[in-house]
Amino acid sequence: MSQSNSTDPAAFSTLEKGHVTVVIAAFLAIFFVDVSTSLGLAAGALYAPVVLYSSLLQRPQFTTWLGALALLAIGIGFIISGPAPGGFPILYVWINRLVSAAVVGITTWLVIDRTQAALQLQAGNQRLRLISRELTEQQQLLEAASAVGGLGGWSFDLVSGQVAWSDDVAEMHGAPLGYSPESIDDALDFFVEGDRTYVKTAFHTARVEGRPVEVDAQINTLDGRRVWVRAVGKPVLNADGRVIRIEGALQDITARKMADQVVRVSLQRFQQLAESMPIIVWTATPDGRVDYVTPLFFDYAGIPGRSMGVDQWINFVHTDDKERVMAVWSRCLASGERYEVELRLRRGDGIYRWHLARALQVNEVSGTKWFGSLTDVHDQKESLQNISRLAERLTATLERITDAFYTLDANWNFTYLNRQAERLLRRQRDDLLGKCVWVEFAPTLGTLIETEYRRAMAEQQSVVFEQFYAPLEVWFEVHAYPSPEGLTVFFQDISARRAAQAQVRLLQLAISRLTDIVIITEAEPLSEPGPRIVFVNDAFVTRLGYARDEVIGRSPRFLQGPGTQRRELDRVRAALVKREPVRVELLNYTKAGDEIWFEVDIVPVVDDTGCCTHFVAVERDINARKLLEARLRQIQRMDAIGQLTSGVAHDFNNLLTVILGNAEVLAESLQSQPALLAPARSIANAGQQGAELTRRLLAFARQQPLDPQPVNANQVIDGMRPLLGRALGEHVTLRIKAADGLWHAMADVSQLEDAILNLALNARDAMPDGGALTLETGNIWFSDEFVRGQPDLSPGDYVMVAVSDEGLGIPGHIRDRIFEPFFTTKTGGQGTGLGLPMVYGFTKQSGGHIDIDSTPGKGTTIKLFLPRVVSPADTSLPNK
Secondary structure (H helix, E strand, O other): OOOOOOHHHHHHHHHHHHHHHHHHHHHHHHHHHHOOOOOOOOHHHHHHHHHHHHHOOOHHHHHHHHHHHHHHHHHHHHHHOOOOOOOOOHHHHHHHHHHHHHHHHHHHHHHHHHHHHHHHHHHHHHHHHHHHHHHHHHHHHHHHHHHHHHOOOEEEEEOOOOOOOOOHHHHOOOOOOOOOOOOOHHHHOEEHHHHHHHHHHHHHHHHHHHOOOEEEEEEEEOOOOEEEEEEEEEEEEEOOEEEEEEEEEEEEEEHHHHHHHHHHHHHHHHHHHHHHOOEEEEEEEEOOOEEOOOOOHHOOOOOOHOOOOOOOOHHOOOHHHHHHHHHHHHHHHOOOEEEEOOOOOOEEOOOEEEEEEEEEEEOOEEEEEEEEEEOHHHHHHHHHHHHHHHHHHHHHHHHOOEEEEEEEEEOOEEEEHHHHHHHHHOOOOOHHHHOOOOOHHHOOOOOOHHHHHHHHHHHOOOOEEEEEEHHHHHHEEEEHHHHOOOEEEEEEOOOOHHHHHHHHHHHHHHHHOOOEEEEEEOOOOOOOOOOEEEEEEEEHHHOOOOOOOOOOOOHHHOOOOOOOOOHHHHHHHHHHHHOOOOEEEEEEOOOOOOOEEEEEEEEEEOOOOOOOEEEEEEEEEOOOHHHHHHHHHHOOOOOOOHHHHHHHHHHHHHHHHHHHHHHHOOOOHOOHHHHHHHHHHHHHHHHHHEEEEEEHHHHHHOOOOOOOOOEOOHHHHHHHHHHHHHHHHOEEEEEEEEEOOEEEEEOHHHHHHHHHHHHHHHHHHHOOOEEEEEEEEEEEEEEEHHOOOOOOOOOOOEEEEEOOOOOOOHHHHHHHOOOOOOOOOOOOOOOOOOHHHHHHHHHOOOOOOEEEEEEEOOOEEEEEEEEEEOOOOOOOOOOO
């Protein structure tokens, strides 16, 4: 089969090679005709007969490849064939090609389908012949097995030495199905060594004398088992009367052998088992005569020699029990029912002990026999009496417990209620005992009570739940314990507790919703690591950035940092040691590392015994207040510096007036003395520089004369573009973002230009390696709410002028000092420290505001906010 489906030419027969040659020659001829003729001729359809001819090879894969090549050739012919004759419709060309392809495809499919069907038919016929032969042989074996009543058939051909086994025999030997030994000796070698000679002798006798074979022996299977088998067989004679074959059957009799052995062992061990048991075992005949008693009875009764006459056992039964015992025994003998009775037997010392006598009638092959036992239940009966007394005490206890208690049977009927249950349910037990709980308390149907009770019984697991019972307007906490006999229920009235829990939940909800932070810690330890946090509210999580599971169990000390005041912490510790309330202002740190000021109130929580168990800390965010106070201090400091600077500048200006006046007079008088004229002019120049310095100081002190007028900042910046380009240099890129519809600002134009130039030069110096400098304008409106944190700022409309750089930035610790006179971060000789103070003074004197935003390493933005002056051109809306 595999060769007939191969496409390897080397596997082709001579006849098949001839067919292949014809197919290839015809294929090439058709392809040549197709590509050498004009389009329109349906030459591609000629491939179909070639494909049909390939069916002679009966190779589906060859036909598949041939059909695919034919379809490819049709496509190639369409591409490289000459054009169709003039006037020949192109639609016909397409139709010819498609029809050719369809014909070839259908022919290929039909050839493959028919070829595969023929091949399958051939294979099926071959399998049928093999199966028929195997069935014939199996039938013969089965007939032999049927003749002798065996489960598996076998045959030994004594002429050829061949052995035939049925599948059942192979399976008995642990061999795969279809397995047969190669010789008779190999088959007999499966028998164990102790049985092998016996089996071989039986087969030899059958071969020589023609006797049937019947042996029971053990074999070793191929999978390592040892199996008992019965082999039966009959010799088959030829015409001369000579045995030529032995046929028979093999049966696995391991189970029967084991059963026989178990019966023998069980009979032997019954007496051993009975005598080893801690109870007395006895047997009796069908008429009631005791024929066997274990030695334990003789030891108990103190009978010497361990022998007792027939029916003498009744003499050891208590006089008060004899009549009852014999009556029950007689009735059971007559009816054959199970015998069971309690009686008192006399011990060897004369003491009677309670025993439980039991017996069962067993029908055996040999007849009927009674098997019985005597079990000492004296201690058990005493225990039952004790249990009865204990039950009485338990009932008394259940009547006195504070929990309500009742029991239900498997049908949900009340079987017991204590007094507390009567009180809580407001029903008498006599009205409820024996009645169904779902009937007497119908409102419980469909509630959690019914659901949990039924679940407890179904799953045999205890349940605990709380449920409100509307008819009584009471909350119950219920504990239900199931058993196969029913349900035991304990319950309490928890209405007061539920009300208290509701108050606690309300309190927790209120605390969690406070905007102030609430922290509750344990009272101890005050030393390291400090008291542990047991509660934080939502404000803590929101404001400080920590999740609850990150802080519960830790000390609040992790909120402290390098800026937290040691003196205030010492105050807190002293108050905690004394268990006194304390209020402090502390600097704490968020999870992100940001500083935040809190006003903290800490109070101790004292229990009923006067012991401090916890501390409650309420922390109010005073960060805004602290920032406002710092800004007020900064403003006051700047005002004080301004007043000082103003006084110094005025006095210094008076001195400079005298110096400049005399220097001018001196210079005029020394025109004829060049050697002295130069020093005089130097004095005058120095005086002029001093005057400029004074002007800048007055500008910072907001004392310089200004000429405020409506000005358009966009126009001012545009006019300064050439000046700024020269001042900034080639390594700095100037960018201008002028806002559309910019309002007019009230400011001194020249001072505004000086301020912009000063800020631009500072930005340039902050970018030694170059960068971009951005001048931006915009309309800004400050609301009343926004200016609350800006004590020097009034609400209203402002024009913004912002200068941004990409430079080094300003560290936070000096950011508040950059507007102070003579404070500079530049190296010696590179700045006077009056540029930014002059800008600050000009902005404040103009009624504006200045703001700085700087990040070290990323740059600085300084924004000037100048008050808006309304003019006819200002019609745009503010940016809020």
